[in-house]
Amino acid sequence: MMHKNRKHRKIAAFFLLGACVLIFFILNICIGSVRIALPDVARIFSGQESNGTVTRILWDIRLPRAIAVLLLGGALSLAGYLLQTFFNNPIAGPFVLGISSGAKMVVALVMVFLMGRGVRMTSATMILAAFIGAMLSMGFVLLMSHRIHNMSMLVVSGVMIGYICSAVTELVVTFANDADIVNLHNWSRGSFSGMTWENVKVMTVVVAAASLTVFLMSKPLGAYQLGDVYARNVGVNLRLLRVCIVIFSSILSACIVAFAGPISFVGIAVPHLVKKLLNTTEPIWMIPACFVGGSAFCLFCDLLAKTILAPTELSISTVTAIFGAPVVLWIIKRKANLRR
Amino acid sequence: MKNYYFSTKKMCVGYDNKPLIKDMEIELREGEILCLIGPNGAGKSTVLKSIAGQLGLLGGAVYLGEDDLSEMKAEELAKKMSVVFTERVRVELKSCRDMVATGRYPYTGWFGILSEADERIVDEMMQLTHITDISEKDFGKISDGQKQRVMLARAICQEPEIVILDEPTSYLDIKYKLEFLLLLQEMREKKGLTVIMSLHELELAKIVSDKILCLKGEYVERYGTPEEIFESDFIERLYDMNEKDFIGNEKLLAYMKQIGKYER
Numbered sequence: 001m002m003h004k005n006r007k008h009r010k011i012a013a014f015f016l017l018g019a020c021v022l023i024f025f026i027l028n029i030c031i032g033s034v035r036i037a038l039p040d041v042a043r044i045f046s047g048q049e050s051n052g053t054v055t056r057i058l059w060d061i062r063l064p065r066a067i068a069v070l071l072l073g074g075a076l077s078l079a080g081y082l083l084q085t086f087f088n089n090p091i092a093g094p095f096v097l098g099i100s101s102g103a104k105m106v107v108a109l110v111m112v113f114l115m116g117r118g119v120r121m122t123s124a125t126m127i128l129a130a131f132i133g134a135m136l137s138m139g140f141v142l143l144m145s146h147r148i149h150n151m152s153m154l155v156v157s158g159v160m161i162g163y164i165c166s167a168v169t170e171l172v173v174t175f176a177n178d179a180d181i182v183n184l185h186n187w188s189r190g191s192f193s194g195m196t197w198e199n200v201k202v203m204t205v206v207v208a209a210a211s212l213t214v215f216l217m218s219k220p221l222g223a224y225q226l227g228d229v230y231a232r233n234v235g236v237n238l239r240l241l242r243v244c245i246v247i248f249s250s251i252l253s254a255c256i257v258a259f260a261g262p263i264s265f266v267g268i269a270v271p272h273l274v275k276k277l278l279n280t281t282e283p284i285w286m287i288p289a290c291f292v293g294g295s296a297f298c299l300f301c302d303l304l305a306k307t308i309l310a311p312t313e314l315s316i317s318t319v320t321a322i323f324g325a326p327v328v329l330w331i332i333k334r335k336a337n338l339r340r
Numbered sequence: 341m342k343n344y345y346f347s348t349k350k351m352c353v354g355y356d357n358k359p360l361i362k363d364m365e366i367e368l369r370e371g372e373i374l375c376l377i378g379p380n381g382a383g384k385s386t387v388l389k390s391i392a393g394q395l396g397l398l399g400g401a402v403y404l405g406e407d408d409l410s411e412m413k414a415e416e417l418a419k420k421m422s423v424v425f426t427e428r429v430r431v432e433l434k435s436c437r438d439m440v441a442t443g444r445y446p447y448t449g450w451f452g453i454l455s456e457a458d459e460r461i462v463d464e465m466m467q468l469t470h471i472t473d474i475s476e477k478d479f480g481k482i483s484d485g486q487k488q489r490v491m492l493a494r495a496i497c498q499e500p501e502i503v504i505l506d507e508p509t510s511y512l513d514i515k516y517k518l519e520f521l522l523l524l525q526e527m528r529e530k531k532g533l534t535v536i537m538s539l540h541e542l543e544l545a546k547i548v549s550d551k552i553l554c555l556k557g558e559y560v561e562r563y564g565t566p567e568e569i570f571e572s573d574f575i576e577r578l579y580d581m582n583e584k585d586f587i588g589n590e591k592l593l594a595y596m597k598q599i600g601k602y603e604r
Contacts, residue, residue: 088430219452223445229394229425234445234498235418281432284451 010285013277017292021070024299028066029058031303033311036062060197068195069302070295071207072256073266077274077294078211079252080267081286085221086245089151090331093267094134094253097154098161100262102137103130103254104188105165105172111184112176123202123258130254137161138250189315190261192302199259210251211291217244218283225281263298264317265324270294272331297323345370345405345534346502352399353383353390359398360386364560368536368551370501371528375545376538377569378555379579384538385426385506387555391536392423392504404502418446422498424491425506429479436482436490437475440466443497462497468523469493470516484511492520496527505537509544517541521548542599546570554578570602 030036036054044055080093094100110129114121121129137158144157173184186193220241223231232238256263271286274293278285301319308314346368354360360383368374376384389395391402393409402409404420422443431439443465444458454462466472469489474482479490488511495503509517521544527533539545545552545566552569554561556578562569569575576583576596586593 216450219445219448219450222452223442225431226442227427227429229423229427230429230442230494232394232414233392233418233421233423234442235414235416237414275433279433281434282438284453 006279010278010280010289013274014289014292016277017274017289017296020296021292021299024296024303025066025070028069028299028303028306029062032057032062032306064195064197064200065192065302066299067200068203068259069192069298071200071203072192072260072263073294073296073298074291075207075211075252075294076256076263076266076298077270077290078214078287079249079256081271081290082214082245082249082252083267084271085225085283086242086249087145087151087154088225088227089154090272090335091155091268091328092158093265094249094256095162095262095264095267097141097158098137098163098165099134099141099158099250099253100257100264101162101165101169102135102140103133103257104262105169106130106133106136107258108169108172108184108188112172115176123199126258127202127206127254130258131250133165134250134254134257135246137165138246142246187261190263190317191313191315192260192298192305193313195259203255203259206251206255210248210255211287213244214248214252215284215287217241217248218287221245221283221287225283260316262317263320265320265328266294266297266301268331269320269324269327270297272327273297344368344403345372346536347403348391348400349403350400351390351397351402353386353395354398355386355395357398359558361555361560362399362558364400366551366553366563368534370534371532372550373524373528373535373548374537374551374553375549376536376553376555377540377542377545377578378561382555382557384555387553388423388504388506388536388538389425392421393417394423394425415446418498420501421504422495422500423504423506424488424495424508426510429487429491431479434479435476436471436479436486437462437466439479439490440471440493440497443494446498461499465493465497468496468526470519485513485516488512489516489520492523496533500533502534502536505535507538507540509539509541517544524548542570542575546602567602570600573600575600 026038029041030038034054034057036058040054041058044058076094083092083094083097084090086092107126107129110125111121140161141154141158145154169188173188176184220236223234223236224241228238270293271290274289275281275286278289280286301323302316305314305316305319344367346366348364348366351364352359352362353364364387366374376387378384386395390397397410404412409417441454441458441462444454444462445452448454448458466475469492471486471489471493474486479487482490488508492508509520512520524533524535525548528535549566551564552566553563554569561578562574581596583593586596
């Protein structure tokens with residue numbers, strides 16, 4: 001009887017998150033420098049109106065951007081959830097562990113190198129470069145975690161790695177050609193603007209494939225939460241599982257950095273809020289819920305980034321930090337209370 | 341004479357390539373209970389972890405029937421052997437029932453969803469371990485003794501043929517200690533469960549075990565039936581207890597003497 005209620009709560013939570021995604025998605029499409037009324041949107045999508053600036057804005061700017069936010073927000077939150085599970089640490093995430101910054105550094109290096117030779121970067125090269133960077137940082141963090149068993153120190157070393165990578169990135173940006181800088185500067189602060197359909201296509205394939213694979217890993221991930229001894233005892237291949245978690249969290253983080261730059265706090269705050277909402281830690285619920293929750297959160301934040309100081313656009317990290325950082329503080333405080 | 345259910349051949353255990361205990365030979369028939377005793381730091385947990393495949397062997401082999409444990413598939417082994425170790429399990433938002441249900445892992449499908457039959461087994465094991473009343477309580481918020489029983493329920497939920505228990509009675513009060521040992525004997529009679537565990541309470545080891553393994557130093561100090569172990573002053577020597585230290589305190593001396601003796 002009790003677990004019937006728990007199940008209902010989870011399903012209700014999914015409906016709530018889904019509704020948020022839908023509402024924010026529509027608002028993102030309608031609101032911007034030009035307001036488009038909902039009936040007009042419907043008319044344009046049904047093909048009754050195909051000319052004019054409004055149609056172009058909708059098809060070429062708003063829609064790809066909103067889809068990108070939906071996918072990348074989900075990916076970011078899922079990457080955070082994977083890292084938290086992996087390190088058994090509620091404040092692990094791609095940003096605090098320096099993984100985003102590592103990815104950013106390699107992308108910036110490759111970008112400047114290619115731009116200097118007049119070559120434009122394709123989406124696939126971006127992801128690959130970001131993946132290599134993410135794996136580099138992840139490698140460092142893993143090396144440190146072998147020596148350091150204290151979780152807060154691990155996070156501190158991650159933050160340090162992040163600073164080093166950011167410093168290198170700044171250096172590269174400073175020495176890049178003037179024309180490149182505008183591009184690089186926006187991106188290196190984190191922004192969802194300037195998404196093309198080509199970007200969207202590539203990220204859809206990568207994010208969908210990675211997220212589905214992660215979902216298929218929910219059973220061993222659930223056993224992993226019990227700790228090494230019991231996971232091994234029920235037959236989990238720990239080494240393989242660890243490798244998979246590292247690779248897929250890096251792919252997901254890489255995807256975000258490649259297209260939107262580093263975005264802070266989503267990876268920590270969203271899984272935590274979703275966990276509270278669903279009242280469970282079971283991966284089979286948490287994986288899809290984190291994805292949907294991340295989408296909703298990022299759509300909401302992007303909406304604010306676009307509108308608060310319009311026509312100037314805020315960097316997305318500014319907004320995610322305002323809403324995400326307090327959640328992190330709250331987690332830390334709760335943990336401290338529990339220890340006492 | 342090969343019908344032992346569990347055996348080790350020249351097993352050598354230790355950490356980081358440093359052998360701790362060498363040439364261990366253990367032989368158990370199906371349904372036998374083996375207790376490991378010995379002073380603190382003698383390596384009881386290390387031996388149990390090695391037997392359970394949690395720690396690589398430094399030499400020799402462990403057999404279940406005819407099968408070498410190191411060559412068995414992990415999923416296959418999971419259906420035969422389960423463990424309760426002393427490591428703290430830190431989980432969030434998991435009820436005791438959820439925790440017990442994790443024992444069904446080797447039997448469920450790709451997504452780990454419990455069938456009706458699985459649910460029934462979970463209920464049954466919770467009844468056997470007397471934790472039905474705390475079923476919906478948060479695992480993180482119950483007492484150590486209750487946790488111990490939940491973890492035991494989880495272990496038998498795995499429907500093992502052999503269970504490895506590291507100090508399973510340590511947090512239990514006297515009532516649950518006795519109930520726990522009763523449960524082990526019940527499981528042995530009904531399902532032929534073989535048990536290997538470490539115990540600090542010698543009085544209990546004396547009455548429940550079929551075999552006792554005494555650990556101290558580099559080799560197995562002694563391996564045999566309780567009658568063979570609890571004789572003359574062996575226990576005193578095993579734990580480095582000296583009669584002289586107790587002179588003047590007759591009660592403690594008598595207690596020490598009585599523990600070392602085996603009575604039918």
